[in-house]
Amino acid sequence: MASPERGMWGSRMGFIFAAAGSAVGLGNIWGFPTQVGQGGGAVFVLVYLFCVFFVCAPIFISELILGRRTQRGAVGAFAALAPKTKWWMVGALGVMCGVGILSFYAVIAGWTVAYIYFTAVGGLGSSADEVSAFFGTFTASGPLTVGLTLGFLLVTAACILGGVRAGIERVTKTLMPLLIVLLLILAARALTLPGAAEGLKYYLRPDFSRIFDVNVLTAALGQAFFSLSLGMGALIVYGSYLNPKDNLGVAALWVILLDTAIALLAGFIIFPTGFSIEGFDPSTGGPGLIFTVLPQLFATLPGGALFGSAFFVLLAMAALTSTISLLEVPVAHCIDEYEWTRKKAVVVLIGVTFTLSIPSALGNGAVASLSNFSAALGGNFLGLMAIVWNNYALPIGGFLISIFVAYRFGLPKAIEELTAENAWFPSTGLWGFLIRTVSPAAILLIFLSAIWPLFS
Numbered sequence: 001m002a003s004p005e006r007g008m009w010g011s012r013m014g015f016i017f018a019a020a021g022s023a024v025g026l027g028n029i030w031g032f033p034t035q036v037g038q039g040g041g042a043v044f045v046l047v048y049l050f051c052v053f054f055v056c057a058p059i060f061i062s063e064l065i066l067g068r069r070t071q072r073g074a075v076g077a078f079a080a081l082a083p084k085t086k087w088w089m090v091g092a093l094g095v096m097c098g099v100g101i102l103s104f105y106a107v108i109a110g111w112t113v114a115y116i117y118f119t120a121v122g123g124l125g126s127s128a129d130e131v132s133a134f135f136g137t138f139t140a141s142g143p144l145t146v147g148l149t150l151g152f153l154l155v156t157a158a159c160i161l162g163g164v165r166a167g168i169e170r171v172t173k174t175l176m177p178l179l180i181v182l183l184l185i186l187a188a189r190a191l192t193l194p195g196a197a198e199g200l201k202y203y204l205r206p207d208f209s210r211i212f213d214v215n216v217l218t219a220a221l222g223q224a225f226f227s228l229s230l231g232m233g234a235l236i237v238y239g240s241y242l243n244p245k246d247n248l249g250v251a252a253l254w255v256i257l258l259d260t261a262i263a264l265l266a267g268f269i270i271f272p273t274g275f276s277i278e279g280f281d282p283s284t285g286g287p288g289l290i291f292t293v294l295p296q297l298f299a300t301l302p303g304g305a306l307f308g309s310a311f312f313v314l315l316a317m318a319a320l321t322s323t324i325s326l327l328e329v330p331v332a333h334c335i336d337e338y339e340w341t342r343k344k345a346v347v348v349l350i351g352v353t354f355t356l357s358i359p360s361a362l363g364n365g366a367v368a369s370l371s372n373f374s375a376a377l378g379g380n381f382l383g384l385m386a387i388v389w390n391n392y393a394l395p396i397g398g399f400l401i402s403i404f405v406a407y408r409f410g411l412p413k414a415i416e417e418l419t420a421e422n423a424w425f426p427s428t429g430l431w432g433f434l435i436r437t438v439s440p441a442a443i444l445l446i447f448l449s450a451i452w453p454l455f456s
């Protein structure tokens with residue numbers, strides 16, 4: 001039963017904006033270009049698109065089905081549909097992902113907040129070396145980055161305490177269109193820089209020799225899950241606030257298309273700009289890629305400082321609508337299962353997440369032992385967290401969700417929910433085929449290829 005601590009979206013558009021707010025965030029604008037750079041360019045983009053449409057989209061719809069059907073959070077949905085089994089553990093994994101991802105996400109979100117100020121007042125330097133040295137010095141400052149992380153978590157908490165509709169819908173509805181306009185302007189400018197053609201070649205012409213590179217495959221799969229907010233029950237929670245009259249499938253497709261378009265757009269900004277900078281190597285940019293490349297682009301624009309600052313405001317807001325949904329998963333869980341008040345849930349969970357975020361904040365130069373991991377372990381503590389949660393936990397969650405919907409809950413009931421109130425959906429047959437075979441098989445194959453070298 002929906003408790004009064006829950007809520008409902010104002011309309012289907014409200015849901016689309018909120019789910020898009022969850023999906024569009026640092027994953028698109030910071031994560032995607034960084035991963036493309038490390039994954040060898042266009043070949044990563046190709047694998048990513050395959051993962052989004054053939055592996056993730058069917059699971060995205062499945063999560064919404066589970067949420068709307070049960071009106072429960074991540075754990076409750078499984079407990080309601082498969083009582084007295086261990087399936088609730090899939091939801092529990094999602095709750096842990098919420099806290100785990102938020103713990104490193106808030107650190108990067110804190111960086112974007114600082115860059116609002118840095119780009120406005122200038123002083124980042126003018127050469128590529130100066131701009132990246134500035135980034136290195138800034139992220140190595142422990143108290144500052146820990147403070148920014150805490151600040152971002154507290155703002156997230158305040159929004160969540162505002163309730164579902166007021167908190168999430170409103171922010172996204174106003175700011176997302178603005179973000180898209182700014183990105184389009186930046187892309188137009190980036191594409192006219194000298195060197196843009198080379199950047200485009202890197203971004204769009206795949207080097208097929210890497211198409212079976214397990215690092216590319218696992219990173220692209222993980223990035224697709226992360227960018228779509230998938231595999232951890234965030235969309236079960238959002239689906240549980242969805243009205244039975246809304247067309248769930250079509251809403252899902254809109255969100256997926258929008259999220260993917262924005263990630264691709266970010267690539268059209270970063271790579272043309274990057275390649276216009278002398279000595280640029282996309283593979284070594286690491287998590288600082290956008291923070292070192294974008295200031296160079298702003299410098300070429302009239303009113304660049306103001307423009308750059310506005311860009312980071314919108315990026316921070318996009319991150320905020322994502323952190324809200326990351327926190328909403330464990331919050332909804334505590335409200336539903338332990339009957340906590342929303343306030344208690346938020347306070348306790350922010351405390352736990354902040355504690356966990358400290359090593360991620362300090363692992364960028366402030367504390368040497370957290371800052372120098374091997375490349376396989378993500379380079380530093382923050383990188384390790386990203387690998388554990390994005391590349392492993394989310395796809396494992398997604399795999400189990402696909403198995404649950406296809407084989408335990410069952411396709412007939414799932415399709416009944418998908419097409420409730422005569423909702424139109426392009427092809428329930430294709431969806432059923434993908435969720436039963438392609439999604440789980442692709443995740444399994446990618447995982448097996450990743451762990452195979454350990455045994456051979």
Ligand code: PFF
Pocket residue numbers: 022023024025026027028101226227228229230232234322323325326
């Ligand atoms: N999709 C978000 C992004 O791309 O920035 C990150 C995220 C939000 C992941 C919410 C998972 C989630 F539940």
